[in-house]
Amino acid sequence: xxxxxxxxxxxxxxxxxxxxxxxxxxxxxxxxxxxxxxxxxxxxxxxxxxxxxxxxxxxxxxxxxxxxxxxxxxxxxxxxxxxxxxxxxxxxxxxxxxxxxxxxxxxxxxxxxxxxxxxxxxxxxxxxxxxxxxxxxxxxxxxxxxxxxxxxxxxxxxxxxxxxxxxxxxxxxxxxxxxxxxxxxxxxxxxxxxxxxxxxxxxxxxxxxxxxxxxxxxxxxxxxxxxxxxxx
Numbered sequence: 001x002x003x004x005x006x007x008x009x010x011x012x013x014x015x016x017x018x019x020x021x022x023x024x025x026x027x028x029x030x031x032x033x034x035x036x037x038x039x040x041x042x043x044x045x046x047x048x049x050x051x052x053x054x055x056x057x058x059x060x061x062x063x064x065x066x067x068x069x070x071x072x073x074x075x076x077x078x079x080x081x082x083x084x085x086x087x088x089x090x091x092x093x094x095x096x097x098x099x100x101x102x103x104x105x106x107x108x109x110x111x112x113x114x115x116x117x118x119x120x121x122x123x124x125x126x127x128x129x130x131x132x133x134x135x136x137x138x139x140x141x142x143x144x145x146x147x148x149x150x151x152x153x154x155x156x157x158x159x160x161x162x163x164x165x166x167x168x169x170x171x172x173x174x175x176x177x178x179x180x181x182x183x184x185x186x187x188x189x190x191x192x193x194x195x196x197x198x199x200x201x202x203x204x205x206x207x208x209x210x211x212x213x214x215x216x217x218x219x220x221x222x223x224x225x226x227x228x229x230x231x232x
Contacts, residue, residue, distance in 0.1 A: 144168030
């Protein structure tokens with residue numbers, strides 16, 4: 001009975017945490033991000049009243065581009081907050097949904113596959129794996145000029161592997177492919193997330209060009225002591 005009470009307590013805390021995360025995400029979207037978007041439109045209207053060659057117009061255009069980047073980053077963080085919620089969908093489907101949020105170019109082809117029986121992930125690993133993979137997919141869609149992206153999940157009893165490969169421009173890394181080069185804060189965040197779940201994240205050049213990101217999570221951390229297959 002004691003383990004059951006502990007399990008119920010853990011589930012209650014997880015439900016409360018997800019509810020609070022949803023509330024924060026909704027508030028950020030409905031107040032802060034919408035407010036920033038409105039300000040951008042107002043300043044854009046003011047900037048368009050100035051001639052294109054005007055020095056003030058150039059400065060305002062630069063500021064508006066920076067504001068757009070802040071808005072995109074804020075929306076990404078809201079998506080990360082919402083991505084951690086487990087609605088019972090398989091991990092591969094959750095990641096495909098994350099892609100749909102940013103896949104604005106229909107010419108980019110995504111291939112998503114899963115190998116092995118899907119095991120239940122621990123809540124912390126579930127949230128971090130989705131956040132890492134979603135960030136990597138967003139980068140591939142927005143910044144790599146890729147035409148083809150491949151997502152592969154591999155479930156084994158002793159390891160969970162997430163592989164994302166694309167045929168676009170390479171992600172800039174140190175020579176060993178383990179850390180971000182100076183100034184590449186997006187990559188640094190991915191490595192921090194991977195370290196938080198004692199996992200290995202490597203980024204390398206693809207055999208035919210492009211980049212390959214591979215996340216390896218030990219099975220004892222990803223699935224707990226005893227792997228349990230998902231019941232859908």
